[in-house]
Amino acid sequence: MSDLRVALLVSRVRVEEKMLAAAFARIGVEAEMVDVRRLVFEVGAPPRSWDVVLDRCQQASLSLPALRLLGDAGVRTVNAAEVVAACADKVSTTSLLAAAAVAVPRTLVAFSPEGALTAVEAVGYPAVIKPPVGSWGRLLARVHDRDAAEAVLEHKSTLGGVSHNVYYVQTHVRKPGRDIRAFVVGSEVICAIDRESAHWVTNTARGAVARGRDVTREIADLSLRAAHAVGGGVLAVDLLEDGERLLVSEVNHSMEFRNSVPVTGVDIAARVAEYVIGVAQRVTAVAVTA
Numbered sequence: 048m049s050d051l052r053v054a055l056l057v058s059r060v061r062v063e064e065k066m067l068a069a070a071f072a073r074i075g076v077e078a079e080m081v082d083v084r085r086l087v088f089e090v091g092a093p094p095r096s097w098d099v100v101l102d103r104c105q106q107a108s109l110s111l112p113a114l115r116l117l118g119d120a121g122v123r124t125v126n127a128a129e130v131v132a133a134c135a136d137k138v139s140t141t142s143l144l145a146a147a148a149v150a151v152p153r154t155l156v157a158f159s160p161e162g163a164l165t166a167v168e169a170v171g172y173p174a175v176i177k178p179p180v181g182s183w184g185r186l187l188a189r190v191h192d193r194d195a196a197e198a199v200l201e202h203k204s205t206l207g208g209v210s211h212n213v214y215y216v217q218t219h220v221r222k223p224g225r226d227i228r229a230f231v232v233g234s235e236v237i238c239a240i241d242r243e244s245a246h247w248v249t250n251t252a253r254g255a256v257a258r259g260r261d262v263t264r265e266i267a268d269l270s271l272r273a274a275h276a277v278g279g280g281v282l283a284v285d286l287l288e289d290g291e292r293l294l295v296s297e298v299n300h301s302m303e304f305r306n307s308v309p310v311t312g313v314d315i316a317a318r319v320a321e322y323v324i325g326v327a328q329r330v331t332a333v334a335v336t337a
Contacts, residue, residue, distance in 0.1 A: 054081045114127065149276055157213075241260045
């Protein structure tokens with residue numbers, strides 16, 4: 048076994064985390080499974096001695112402070128706290144993408160129901176209203192007229208809470224019954240899938256079917272630019288086909304991939320493990336040189 052000290056930071060052990068642990072074991076590294084809910088940090092004191100920590104938490108609200116404390120104490124994390132923060136909030140993601148001239152759907156952000164209604168009517172019907180924080184296609188609404196928009200906005204206003212007080216509104220992209228997910232590991236797009244569904248929300252958590260897709264030059268270029276815009280690392284970039292052009296919908300920092308391995312033939316867990324070990328070895332080499 049290698050003497051590299053690798054940790055998987057988790058909030059729940061899913062199939063993906065088991066696949067990752069097995070991938071590390073196959074290349075001689077024992078990855079410690081660390082439940083973020085059991086960690087206690089003393090701010091300013093050295094944490095437990097890991098060479099690198101791979102974030103696999105489902106809850107960014109828990110992983111973000113842990114990654115920040117680890118990074119500030121000199122532990123390399125994949126992904127970095129700044130990357131997770133950028134991906135966990137759709138407003139931040141879209142703003143960074145747009146600032147990097149990465150094509151995104153037309154997006155308006157408002158901070159009151161009245162402002163949100165103005166935003167919806169500005170992008171036109173049908174419009175999509177999303178919570179700025181969330182995953183698995185939950186709490187998305189496609190509204191086709193003013194009555195529907197007013198009803199959804201009233202519900203969000205009444206529910207309250209951080210995810211309902213910021214209104215993230217996009218034009219509806221008439222995609223062809225699918226979207227594209229590209230998996231980025233470091234400087235490479237290792238594979239891509241189509242997520243096909245008769246439902247307008249093409250998410251595998253909502254029943255979409257994954258099918259392998261060739262990584263074209265356009266997909267690779269756009270995905271790498273999107274990953275670079277949020278800080279890079281191990282990411283999944285979701286793309287929408289809008290006629291002849293591709294748009295970036297989201298960038299995901301702790302993606303699921305169990306359904307993508309059989310249809311692409313790519314051992315995603317192994318590629319991630321190799322990248323993480325490379326990060327750890329570079330950090331170790333720098334420390335020895337210093």
